[in-house]
Amino acid sequence: MQEEPQNPNPTQEAELVIRNSVEQATDPLTLKSVVSLGLVRSVELHLGIATVEISTPVSPDLYPDLGNLIQNIESALMRTSLVREVKTRVDAMAPGEQADYLKALGHLDRDDKKSPFPPSTRVIAISSGKGGVGKSSVSVNLALAIHKLGHTVGILDADIYGFSVSSMFSDIGDALVLANTVVPPRVHGISLISAGLFAGSDQPVIWRGPMLHSALSQFLNNVAWLDPEYLVVDMPPGTGDIALSIAEMLPEAEFYVVTTPQVAAEQVAQRSALAARQLKMPVRGVIENMSYFRGDDGKKYELFGKGGGEILAESLKVKLLGQIPLIPMIREGGDMGEPVVASNPESEAGKAFFDLAEQIVALGPARRRREALKIS
Ligand SMILES: Nc1ncnc2c1ncn2[C@@H]1O[C@H](COP(=O)(O)OP(=O)(O)O)[C@@H](O)[C@H]1O
Ligand SMILES: [Mg+2]
Numbered sequence: 001m002q003e004e005p006q007n008p009n010p011t012q013e014a015e016l017v018i019r020n021s022v023e024q025a026t027d028p029l030t031l032k033s034v035v036s037l038g039l040v041r042s043v044e045l046h047l048g049i050a051t052v053e054i055s056t057p058v059s060p061d062l063y064p065d066l067g068n069l070i071q072n073i074e075s076a077l078m079r080t081s082l083v084r085e086v087k088t089r090v091d092a093m094a095p096g097e098q099a100d101y102l103k104a105l106g107h108l109d110r111d112d113k114k115s116p117f118p119p120s121t122r123v124i125a126i127s128s129g130k131g132g133v134g135k136s137s138v139s140v141n142l143a144l145a146i147h148k149l150g151h152t153v154g155i156l157d158a159d160i161y162g163f164s165v166s167s168m169f170s171d172i173g174d175a176l177v178l179a180n181t182v183v184p185p186r187v188h189g190i191s192l193i194s195a196g197l198f199a200g201s202d203q204p205v206i207w208r209g210p211m212l213h214s215a216l217s218q219f220l221n222n223v224a225w226l227d228p229e230y231l232v233v234d235m236p237p238g239t240g241d242i243a244l245s246i247a248e249m250l251p252e253a254e255f256y257v258v259t260t261p262q263v264a265a266e267q268v269a270q271r272s273a274l275a276a277r278q279l280k281m282p283v284r285g286v287i288e289n290m291s292y293f294r295g296d297d298g299k300k301y302e303l304f305g306k307g308g309g310e311i312l313a314e315s316l317k318v319k320l321l322g323q324i325p326l327i328p329m330i331r332e333g334g335d336m337g338e339p340v341v342a343s344n345p346e347s348e349a350g351k352a353f354f355d356l357a358e359q360i361v362a363l364g365p366a367r368r369r370r371e372a373l374k375i376s
Helices: 010-023 066-078 095-104 135-148 194-197 208-219 242-248 263-278 310-316 347-364
Strands: 040-046 048-056 084-092 122-127 153-157 176-178 181-183 190-193 230-233 255-258 285-288 320-322
Touching: 010 040, 010 066, 048 066, 066 084, 084 095, 084 181, 095 176, 122 263, 135 153, 135 190, 135 230, 135 285, 208 242, 208 310, 242 263, 255 263, 263 285, 263 310, 263 320, 285 310, 285 347, 320 347
Parallel strands: 048 084, 122 230, 122 255, 153 190, 153 230, 255 285, 285 320
Antiparallel strands: 040 048, 176 181
């Protein structure tokens, strides 16, 4: 008969197993380890029952997605053979613990830097010369598709007056507001900030007129974006102040121009591309939206003309990265209010967005034009 290997200190061993398993649990809001954020204060194991003390940086009923946070901790513990039952207690952090939580988000370290993002974040600005061409639709679907390809993604609605990104989803989680910092809510796994999230509250709308720049600055600097690999920016129409602010605050932004297929539309779109170039921002591609309608007979109908995207891409000397078909009106009920990449990823439009996302990912980061040329 084989002997079991002798364990020198079973209690210590058990502690290690418990600690390792709790560390595997992530917080659904920040996607960081619950231990690194200080969300788990202690775990005690007694006769197979693990008692977990959870502490949240705001009062527990205000912490977004607390149910899934608890669930993640429970299932991480239940994966060990030592635990047969988990009991949880939740209370609020003390002010000192709150400060540690904010610090662990990694957001406060950035104050003195030019961009609120590390060099590993690609900033994808979706622009066009005018409204109604589908910038917001392209932004949300592109963001969702890049996320589904396995990347961390944030989406910033920089259309401060004409915000629409938050209304394109039916079920957005809650934001965490802590001191001067907002941790964005998640929807389908991506983080989202839009003026629309705050418009319904009784807080005054502070971003009128000259406050536009400062609203955008708050959206960048007071938001813990948590270093996503991609930040998709839904730009306001035209070539106005926000483009200038974006160029100042996000010098790493890459611009993509949305147009419709009419030949006249492409000239309007070109203005936004030229404005970006004047600001020394790279324009990396053209996206044609509402390119065609696929009839029940399987044929393509080019309802809004053709060629606009190609002409624009040629004149800007960049690639036409995608032609998005018209998305048929969704019938009442069902998937109402969800972007097509979430509700119907296998559809022709869904696939067109995945193809677009793959191309943008494959392009890789833009070469920084502003960096001094080094010759070695
Ligand atoms: N490919 C598409 N197929 C069908 N409708 C679309 C498509 N793209 C955009 N739309 C619709 O056109 C309108 C304008 O789109 P939106 O994304 O808000 O444009 P923008 O942000 O440029 O103003 C919206 O009602 C949107 O649902
Ligand atoms: Mg829009």
